Amino acid sequence: xxxxxxxxxxxxxxxxxxxxxxxxxxxxxxxxxxxxxxxxxxxxxxxxxxxxxxxxxxxxxxxxxxxxxxxxxxxxxxxxxxxxxxxxxxxxxxxxxxxxxxxxxxxxxxxxxxxxxxxxxxxxxxxxxxxxxxxxxxxxxxxxxxxxxxxxxxxxxxxxxxxxxxxxxxxxxxxxxxxxxxxxxxxxxxxxxxxxxxxxxxxxxxxxxxxxxxxxxxxxxxxxxxxxxxxxxxxxxxxxxxxxxxxxxxxxxxxxxxxxxxxxxxxxxxxxxxxxxxxxxxxxxxxxxxxxxxxxxxxxxxxxxxxxxxxxxxxxxxxxxxxxxxxxxxxxxxxxxxxxxxxxxxxxxxxxxxxxxxxxxxxxxxxxxxxxxxxxxxxxxxxxxxxxxxxxxxxxxxxxxxxxxxxxxxxxxxxxxxxxxxxxxxxxxxxxxxxxxxxxxxxxxxxxxxxxxxxxxxxxxxxxxxxxxxxxxxxxxxxxxxxxxxxxxxxxxxxxxxxxxxxxxxxxxxxxxxxxxxxxxxxxxxxxxxxxxxxxxxxxxxxxxxxxxxxxxxxxxxxxxxxxxxxxxxxxxx
Amino acid sequence: xxxxxxxxxxxxxxxxxxxxxxxxxxxxxxxxxxxxxxxxxxxxxxxxxxxxxxxxxxxxxxxxxxxxxxxxxxxxxxxxxxxxxxxxxxxxxxxxxxxxxxxxxxxxxxxxxxxxxxxxxxxxxxxxxxxxxxxxxxxxxxxxxxxxxxxxxxxxxxxxxxxxxxxxxxxxxxxxxxxxxxxxxxxxxxxxxxxxxxxxxxxxxxxxxxxxxxxxxxxxxxxxxxxxxxxxxxxxxxxxxxxxxxxxxxxxxxxxxxxxxxxxxxxxxxxxxxxxxxxxxxxxxxxxxxxxxxxxxxxxxxxxxxxxxxxxxxxxxxxxxxxxxxxxx
Numbered sequence: 025x026x027x028x029x030x031x032x033x034x035x036x037x038x039x040x041x042x043x044x045x046x047x048x049x050x051x052x053x054x055x056x057x058x059x060x061x062x063x064x065x066x067x068x069x070x071x072x073x074x075x076x077x078x079x080x081x082x083x084x085x086x087x088x089x090x091x092x093x094x095x096x097x098x099x100x101x102x103x104x105x106x107x108x109x110x111x112x113x114x115x116x117x118x119x120x121x122x123x124x125x126x127x128x129x130x131x132x133x134x135x136x137x138x139x140x141x142x143x144x145x146x147x148x149x150x151x152x153x154x155x156x157x158x159x160x161x162x163x164x165x166x167x168x169x170x171x172x173x174x175x176x177x178x179x180x181x182x183x184x185x186x187x188x189x190x191x192x193x194x195x196x197x198x199x200x201x202x203x204x205x206x207x208x209x210x211x212x213x214x215x216x217x218x219x220x221x222x223x224x225x226x227x228x229x230x231x232x233x234x235x236x237x238x239x240x241x242x243x244x245x246x247x248x249x250x251x252x253x254x255x256x257x258x259x260x261x262x263x264x265x266x267x268x269x270x271x272x273x274x275x276x277x278x279x280x281x282x283x284x285x286x287x288x289x290x291x292x293x294x295x296x297x298x299x300x301x302x303x304x305x306x307x308x309x310x311x312x313x314x315x316x317x318x319x320x321x322x323x324x325x326x327x328x329x330x331x332x333x334x335x336x337x338x339x340x341x342x343x344x345x346x347x348x349x350x351x352x353x354x355x356x357x358x359x360x361x362x363x364x365x366x367x368x369x370x371x372x373x374x375x376x377x378x379x380x381x382x383x384x385x386x387x388x389x390x391x392x393x394x395x396x397x398x399x400x401x402x403x404x405x406x407x408x409x410x411x412x413x414x415x416x417x418x419x420x421x422x423x424x425x426x427x428x429x430x431x432x433x434x435x436x437x438x439x440x441x442x443x444x445x446x447x448x449x450x451x452x453x454x455x456x457x458x459x460x461x462x463x464x465x466x467x468x469x470x471x472x473x474x475x476x477x478x479x480x481x482x483x484x485x486x487x488x489x490x491x492x493x494x495x496x497x498x499x500x501x502x503x504x505x506x507x508x509x510x511x512x513x514x515x516x517x518x519x520x521x522x523x524x525x526x527x528x529x530x531x532x533x534x535x536x537x538x539x540x541x542x543x544x545x546x547x548x549x550x551x552x553x554x555x556x557x558x559x560x561x562x563x564x565x566x567x568x569x570x571x572x573x574x575x576x577x578x579x580x581x582x583x584x585x586x587x588x589x590x591x592x593x594x595x596x597x598x
Numbered sequence: 599x600x601x602x603x604x605x606x607x608x609x610x611x612x613x614x615x616x617x618x619x620x621x622x623x624x625x626x627x628x629x630x631x632x633x634x635x636x637x638x639x640x641x642x643x644x645x646x647x648x649x650x651x652x653x654x655x656x657x658x659x660x661x662x663x664x665x666x667x668x669x670x671x672x673x674x675x676x677x678x679x680x681x682x683x684x685x686x687x688x689x690x691x692x693x694x695x696x697x698x699x700x701x702x703x704x705x706x707x708x709x710x711x712x713x714x715x716x717x718x719x720x721x722x723x724x725x726x727x728x729x730x731x732x733x734x735x736x737x738x739x740x741x742x743x744x745x746x747x748x749x750x751x752x753x754x755x756x757x758x759x760x761x762x763x764x765x766x767x768x769x770x771x772x773x774x775x776x777x778x779x780x781x782x783x784x785x786x787x788x789x790x791x792x793x794x795x796x797x798x799x800x801x802x803x804x805x806x807x808x809x810x811x812x813x814x815x816x817x818x819x820x821x822x823x824x825x826x827x828x829x830x831x832x833x834x835x836x837x838x839x840x841x842x843x844x845x846x847x848x849x850x851x852x853x854x855x856x857x858x859x860x861x862x863x864x865x866x867x868x869x870x871x872x873x874x875x876x877x878x879x880x881x882x883x884x885x886x887x888x889x890x891x892x893x894x895x896x897x898x899x900x901x902x903x904x905x906x907x908x909x910x911x912x913x914x915x916x917x918x919x920x921x922x923x924x925x926x927x
Contacts, residue, residue, distance in 0.1 A: 100798045100801070101798050104797070104800075171797070171798075172795075173795045177794075179754070180796060266772075267774070271773075272773065273756060309671070311673075312675075313673070314674075315674075339768075339769040339776075345701065346698050349698060353691070353693065353694050356686065357686055357687055357690070364682045367653065370653070370656040370657070371671045372660060372669055372670040373660050373669050374660065374667035374668070377657070377661070385653060389653065392645070392649045392650075396642040396645060399641075399693060400638050400639075402697075403696070404700065405631050405696070405697045406635045406638065406697060406700075408631070408765065408766060408767050409620070409631060409762055411767055412758060412794060476619045476635075477620075478760075478762030480792070480793045481795075482801075483800065485801040485802055560669070565666045
């Protein structure tokens with residue numbers, strides 16, 4: 025047998041550096057015009073990191089301003105622009121594309137043993153749309169900024185003199201980027217599964233990516249229409265929302281949340297997907313109740329469409345509230361099912377506390393707090409005092425940052441060796457993970473208390489009684505920021521100084537780990553048969569971290585059989 | 599205020615849940631809301647401790663000691679799956695029902711004539727309250743142990759009426775009237791805040807709710823309420839200026855804020871957004887108060903609300919005396 029086959033080469037460890045997707049072509053053009061899903065994923069990764077850094081620095085200015093009541097650093101109008109752009113950029117430029125477009129782009133085709141996504145040109149287009157949308161956001165900053173809150177509620181947003189139209193056009197374009205990615209992933213997962221991989225043999229993260237992509241395709245157009253209506257109202261005086269022109273401001277809230285609540289699941293579902301991978305890999309064990317975890321992703325996507333009205337509990341009719349409260353609770357069940365299944369997966373596992381797993385455990389605790397505190401907000405009577413307070417701010421940061429961002433970091437550490445062929449520093453990785461966990465809790469836990477004591481959100485100034493909570497929160501934000509910086513430096517310095525990564529450092533049987541680290545331009549050098557992504561008997565310990573895990577005899581036999589089959593087929597064809 | 603006001607240890611040991619979570623209970627809703635809040639809180643603590651304890655236990659007990667350590671355990675268990683769907687389902691069912699019941703009480707305005715009705719006008723960035731006898735205040739006055747119905751109006755953008763000690767909140771939406779009711783249970787002063795983002799001074803759009811001992815004390819206050827009684831016109835004008843929300847955007851010190859400074863407003867030439875110029879005088883002030891968009895000073899946004907119907911001629915008279923006084927030097 026030739027030695028070009030992936031399965032044998034990865035077992036050797038490789039002496040000379042084979043050509044990979046990073047080295048196969050060079051120059052700016054080879055990146056900006058690439059159709060390689062891996063390169064597009066990395067371009068996304070770089071761009072969203074810039075967006076995250078900018079929006080994160082805004083958060084630090086916000087927290088510094090709030091260290092004492094009264095004006096400290098910035099004026100009220102600057103403050104309002106900061107929290108608006110922090111929210112809008114984190115949501116549209118970072119969290120939504122974060123896990124799917126950056127990491128998903130890289131790993132989804134590889135998990136399927138495929139060369140690329142279904143529509144590589146559409147994939148590149150979606151990246152250009154992201155860049156265009158981001159440019160609109162930056163331009164909006166120069167033309168008066170945006171001070172409406174990321175929720176853009178009229179009539180404030182239709183009467184303010186800030187650059188609403190420009191920002192809204194940016195969000196509109198970003199919406200198309202999101203739809204393009206969604207369509208690509210739906211088709212890729214639906215049509216490009218390898219022979220032998222049915223729906224229930226897919227890695228669990230593919231269920232989550234699939235559910236996410238379906239929401240992106242179905243919900244985002246509603247956002248697009250809503251934003252166009254807002255633009256029409258501002259530029260052409262069409263009175264959809266302003267009562268002075270016969271419109272209804274609450275109508276906007278329904279339209280907006282009809283997208284933006286499902287969007288919350290666009291943000292959290294991919295995180296849940298990667299957590300399923302991390303916990304199984306680092307417990308070196310089959311997930312407990314695969315089918316329940318898989319179906320719960322679908323259930324969350326479906327229920328997620330039916331709960332938007334809980335954002336209007338302090339506005340709409342009691343009957344609507346009763347129904348939306350009930351539907352809101354329905355989402356809690358599949359979320360709880362996931363948490364219990366992840367926990368049980370660890371039972372009798374072989375648990376490694378490598379950096380990605382530290383993030384998965386961190387996610388587990390933070391997401392649990394985020395999910396449980398949602399119960400106070402889904403319950404009508406307790407939501408009324410808590411609505412629009414710091415309690416809500418803390419709740420969604422626990423889900424979006426403690427959940428999605430921590431999962432993103434964990435996933436980044438997990439797939440980093442695959443992406444760049446280098447191992448990061450384990451010690452600093454764990455330090456940063458603990459720092460993020462502590463800093464995060466220090467930042468956001470006091471906000472639950474401040475909220476229940478009556479601290480409303482989006483406040484530039486506050487009553488002195490809330491000072492202590494704000495000060496803890498500000499200190500926490502800097503611990504959090506510092507820890508993220510350590511994580512970033514660790515990953516970046518690994519590109520230069522990191523040890524060479526083996527093909528499979530973690531021991532996952534997933535197909536992406538069959539390819540070399542970093543993978544070649546076409547990912548695999550031969551046709552790859554589908555296999556059970558959680559059959560730990562397919563891998564065995566290679567004896568040292570430099571070799572990592574290697575294919576077991578069982579895996580090699582399966583490959584051999586597949587090769588014979590293909591050879592027989594091609595003979596038959598002749 | 600000190601850096602990091604950490605409660606000292608002795609006071610922490612005496613802390614009650616209400617010192618950390620929900621504040622004092624000042625309306626009839628509060629007891630029920632808090633009962634439900636703490637019920638959910640204890641359920642959450644139970645599940646969080648369960649998840650954390652199992653996580654820590656598993657991580658310690660099944661910590662990887664060698665790379666190819668044996669693993670075990672079931673991969674599926676119908677009993678467990680059904681149990682951990684059914685128990686949370688029952689618990690959230692209870693939360694939903696109790697939450698809805700408590701909410702319906704908050705949103706069922708009392709029928710019958712004895713409730714005190716107050717009209718609330720919210721605008722960027724102040725509240726005003728109109729009582730049955732036509733009196734207007736900037737703080738909300740209500741009697742203790744008496745039902746109060748508020749009719750909420752917004753004159754510009756979205757606001758939200760939020761009194762946490764009453765555990766109540768309702769959005770104030772332009773173009774529709776939202777009603778809420780409550781019954782205060784103790785006399786005192788409570789904070790009213792705006793909870794829906796409304797622009798630059800959103801965080802300072804707050805007032806007080808002053809709860810009088812009983813209905814009789816409230817009635818006595820209301821009958822004798824005349825904020826300008828015994829004041830010279832200039833002093834009365836200063837009170838108008840400070841109590842009608844003008845100070846949110848204007849001052850008399852000579853520096854421009856969101857609105858132009860009013861020092862010198864009487865007798866100075868100004869340029870307007872449409873390019874015209876005129877010397878502003880008492881009639882200009884009167885027009886701007888009643889119809890704020892008629893002449894907007896160049897360089898400022900037309901964000902000032904109209905005061906037509908919410909300020910009396912007498913008050914405009916006082917205001918002009920005051921502004922004339924501050925424009926002198």
